[in-house]
Amino acid sequence: MLKLKEELLFFVWQYKLLQPVELFTQSGQAIKIIHPGELNKDSGPDFFNAKIKIGKLTLAGNIEIHVNASDWFKHNHQNDSMYSNIILHIVYNNDLKKENSNTGNFETLEIKKLIDPSLLKKYNSLMSSKSKLPCASNIKNINSLKLQSWLQRMLIERLEQKTLYIEHLFELSGNDFSQTFYLTLARSFGFKVNSEPFENLARHLPLQILLKHAGNLFQLEALLFGCAGLLEKAYKEKYLQQLQNEYEFLKNKYKLKVMNPGVWKFMRLRPANFPSVRLWQFALLIHNSPEIFTTPYHYNSITKLRKAIRHQPQDYWKNHYYPGDKEQKDISGIGENSIENLLINTIAPYLFFYGKRTAKEQFTEYALEAFDDLQFEENVKTRLFTGSGLKFKNAGESQALINLHDKYCKTKRCINCGIASQLLINS
Numbered sequence: 546m547l548k549l550k551e552e553l554l555f556f557v558w559q560y561k562l563l564q565p566v567e568l569f570t571q572s573g574q575a576i577k578i579i580h581p582g583e584l585n586k587d588s589g590p591d592f593f594n595a596k597i598k599i600g601k602l603t604l605a606g607n608i609e610i611h612v613n614a615s616d617w618f619k620h621n622h623q624n625d626s627m628y629s630n631i632i633l634h635i636v637y638n639n640d641l642k643k644e645n646s647n648t649g650n651f652e653t654l655e656i657k658k659l660i661d662p663s664l665l666k667k668y669n670s671l672m673s674s675k676s677k678l679p680c681a682s683n684i685k686n687i688n689s690l691k692l693q694s695w696l697q698r699m700l701i702e703r704l705e706q707k708t709l710y711i712e713h714l715f716e717l718s719g720n721d722f723s724q725t726f727y728l729t730l731a732r733s734f735g736f737k738v739n740s741e742p743f744e745n746l747a748r749h750l751p752l753q754i755l756l757k758h759a760g761n762l763f764q765l766e767a768l769l770f771g772c773a774g775l776l777e778k779a780y781k782e783k784y785l786q787q788l789q790n791e792y793e794f795l796k797n798k799y800k801l802k803v804m805n806p807g808v809w810k811f812m813r814l815r816p817a818n819f820p821s822v823r824l825w826q827f828a829l830l831i832h833n834s835p836e837i838f839t840t841p842y843h844y845n846s847i848t849k850l851r852k853a854i855r856h857q858p859q860d861y862w863k864n865h866y867y868p869g870d871k872e873q874k875d876i877s878g879i880g881e882n883s884i885e886n887l888l889i890n891t892i893a894p895y896l897f898f899y900g901k902r903t904a905k906e907q908f909t910e911y912a913l914e915a916f917d918d919l920q921f922e923e924n925v926k927t928r929l930f931t932g933s934g935l936k937f938k939n940a941g942e943s944q945a946l947i948n949l950h951d952k953y954c955k956t957k958r959c960i961n962c963g964i965a966s967q968l969l970i971n972s
Contacts (some may be wrong), residue, residue: 570652606632695963699945773808821867916941
């Protein structure tokens, strides 16, 4: 049997899972639970504001829980003022001899024989499982309403996690919403491999400069490729030479700095994912939909967002993946998977952030609704759940499952998981 953890005892007490028998303290006093209290996740007693009745006396206060009664002394609680208002000490095993059992001015309740053996068996099964999804064999039995409720919570939790970096960018930009969205979207156009260089480019090249030239695609390309350091070679093509000349003028006008071109990663990428391809796609987005940067919250539907992002290459970029390469055929615009990626990982989280920051709930609702219209993501993590017999239909659910895997399944936080905990409660 695995070593018993206090978290299981917290769970049993919180959800009132002791077997329905009459309870007695170690001194033989009858005890009745009126309210188990509120679980404390910080330092101090394990449960606050509990209410119990011992004999004829009703008590209100805090409760401490240990695997062994002797843990009270091991943790030095007897000398800690935070534990001065304890009304009950709950232990799985009372390992103190009678003459040493006075842990304080309160009663002790031993619960070793009060926990359903089937619950312990299921808990041990989860904790000892070698599977990447510990509850894989039982998860399909979970109530569908309970599952959906937990997945909604997981989606919001993941969105809140994603918005932490957006909050960071918001502070760096002097609380400028447009600049924050620009930095966030630029970073996402790097698609992980080149996210850092893209964000650095956005820092080198302020949004206000790009918006001044939004009506001129050629100047946008000159600014983006020039600042990125991708116009530093001697080129034979007239178009590239013209871009170089234009950038030289704009660089002096705005006192711009050129990035080290070595920061851009091309190795092991398909040509369609080259950073140079993402740069002309970004230029097209600014040219065709500049208002997405100034008022991104007006793009409150997936249809509008897709239309803003989806564009075909123009001029030189119809036949070239990067400056100076040989001519190619049939270079297409940004792919559907990339569009979905941007919507899922950037635009929806930004709308969620904007709604939270401005206390305008309609924008957090836009973000959540957007996930309903985006496709379910098939990947290693989500397949753990679909392979267990569950069916899902949209990106909101796949994002929720990714969060569930990363924050709960991977670390075996089954007790804190709304799905696994339901399986234990229904043991």
